[in-house]
Amino acid sequence: MARPAILRGWFLIRRDLPHGRRVLLTVVSFLLPLALWCVVSYVPWIWHPDVKIELSAEREGVTTVFTAGDHVSREFFPEFVEAVRQENAAVLAAREAGTPGSGAKRKNQKLLRQLAPLAVEQGWLDYTDGQNDAVLYHVWRDLATGARTSADPKLTPENLDIVRRNWAVMSALSPDFSYKQLPDEPLLKIVPQGMPANPVYLPAPHEVFRAAKRDFTAEVPTGELTMGQRYRQSLHIIIAGFLWACVVGIPLGILCGVFDFFSKLLEPFVDFFRYMPAPTFSTLLVAVLLAGDAPKVALVFIGTVFQMILVVSKTTRLLDPALLEAAQTLGAKPRQMITKVVIPGILPNLYNDLRILLGWAWTWLVIAELIGVKSGLTEFIETQGRFRNFERVFPVIILIGVTGFVTDQILSWLHGLLFPWAGKSGNFSRAVASFVSWPFRMVAAGARERIAASEMSTPEVRRNEAS
Structure with a gap:
């Protein structure tokens, strides 16, 4: 059976491939694992047994706290989201009943920081300064008024509505952050957002690249090594x-x-x-x-x-x-x-x-x-x-x-x-070897010329030339 034309010259027994094909295969040997990594990381219907949390919330009466970047199972994430929605529904019901509650300043300060991961991703906040409440207060304002929009992660319509509701309550008390001016009644919590993800031990390529850029360029605290x-x-x-x-x-x-x-x-x-x-x-x-x-x-x-x-x-x-x-x-x-x-x-x-x-x-x-x-x-x-x-x-x-x-x-x-x-060597190595051996070749050439001259000077050579 004849081999297809496209495969001819690729499978040679005990013979080296042409240089171009060897280079191509070397490149492909690295691209194949990278392509498989990308497929597993970015194609939603392939594997992805976890959900990576992009925005999180704390739940009442639960000791386990999930933060942005944590991974949870796909089965658990809907339960997490529904529990936060029920808490928000209870807050809204209390407001409508005229009994909104009080003593929630500390909880509301922590709630402001729910948007810190989003602000860091957008470059609005330095990742080393994730608890800058004054900056985060203005992030809530800008998102609520439309002065800023988030692309990745993108706030869902539900969360945008929560941001606007909370800012209406906060702005009525103070346009700038002040702990004393925070609402005393509970604010609504951001509903957790997440995206399908591989297990935590296999991050996506873009996450690895972003972490590498940050770690290899960031300044480190005094006493630590870069x-x-x-x-x-x-x-x-x-x-x-x-x-x-x-x-x-x-x-x-x-x-x-x-x-x-x-x-x-x-x-x-x-x-x-x-x-x-x-x-x-x-x-x-x-x-x-x-x-x-x-x-x-x-x-x-x-x-x-x-x-x-x-x-x-x-x-x-x-x-x-x-x-x-x-x-x-x-x-x-x-x-x-x-x-x-x-x-x-x-x-x-x-x-x-x-x-x-x-x-x-x-x-x-x-x-x-x-x-x-x-x-x-x-x-x-x-x-x-x-x-x-x-x-x-x-x-x-x-x-x-x-x-x-x-x-x-x-x-x-x-x-x-x-x-x-x-063994086989390239043009450069052959040129270097030729350069290194040049003095020896010159000596050998001179020796050959002297031998030839001595042979030409013998009586027998002169008689042969005359005849």
């Missing part, structure tokens, strides 16, 4: 731990791969130790290295170095034996064989091993930053996760993933630059 400072702190732990692992693991791995003596002496213990979970040593590390960054770096080191020794020793053993035999035939000593044959021979594969092991080291970051005094990006993740602010957790997780991916791609590009003889 997100940039947290990021640099996490990078320091990963880089320091990985470099120490390289300092110890690479030499030991090469020795184990070259000499059976070191292999039998070290590898059994290393193989045994790598099955011990590194976090089990966290308490001991804090006791020995105290509660700064040192135990965190040590945990990354312990989680990486034993794997590194085994991987490097395996790579060393895969070196072509013919290279070692040729060096021995030429009389190379053990030290020369290691420095002149083994290390240059395994460098391309060793470089790839270190790329993989660096990714392994990143997996220890979250655990490492939780031991001792919590620090870095993990402290932020743990704190926001505890309060279920997952829209603020996702940007940090994505940042860690992007950092690892970009680092790996840069290292992959450098592999072709540093080791152009080890």
Whole structure:
């Protein structure tokens, strides 16, 4: 059966795709999960088991308080809305009966703040100043008079009518906020509004983007770290731990791969130790290295170095034996064989091993930053996760993933630059290799010219030319 024309050239056995198609597939590999995330988040009839509250209200006689941003089940939300409507109906009935009640100043002050989430979303109020009653008082006025309109969230006609009713009562006493001038009779409560939503642990993409923009640009209180400072702190732990692992693991791995003596002496213990979970040593590390960054770096080191020794020793053993035999035939000593044959021979594969092991080291970051005094990006993740602010957790997780991916791609590009003889390389790496080898090629060309000149000067060549 003939393959459709659109699929030709895409499924090639043991052959690389053209560069353009490879780039396209790389982009699609990221767009597909993002598209699925958007479908699940924005298409109303797909999943959405919760309702995210946009405007909330407190109920009488109920200890559970829901605020804007909280998630409730779709089954519970209509009950919540109906309970608030019944309370408002009781307030209106009392007014009509001429017994509106009294002593509600404090409750009315809290009721003013029902519109704080809406004011923050519209940019009328700073999110750090959600209890500015003077500003909120004017927000009620502007919404009631039509001077301002809310787009997202948009007030329902029912809530707009409640805003106008409440403002008629408040404005009759004072045009500006004054606690003493607040109505003594109960005001109507804003009826809760919500929108279909995924569970709290899967926020929508726009919520994640908005939280990331706010967290990475906002000024922090004195004494707290900015997100940039947290990021640099996490990078320091990963880089320091990985470099120490390289300092110890690479030499030991090469020795184990070259000499059976070191292999039998070290590898059994290393193989045994790598099955011990590194976090089990966290308490001991804090006791020995105290509660700064040192135990965190040590945990990354312990989680990486034993794997590194085994991987490097395996790579060393895969070196072509013919290279070692040729060096021995030429009389190379053990030290020369290691420095002149083994290390240059395994460098391309060793470089790839270190790329993989660096990714392994990143997996220890979250655990490492939780031991001792919590620090870095993990402290932020743990704190926001505890309060279920997952829209603020996702940007940090994505940042860690992007950092690892970009680092790996840069290292992959450098592999072709540093080791152009080890595989396919681009035009740039070939140009660099050509530039680096230019002095050697010039020397070789000069040698060939001298040899040719000496051959032309022999009597036999001159006789042949004369004949």
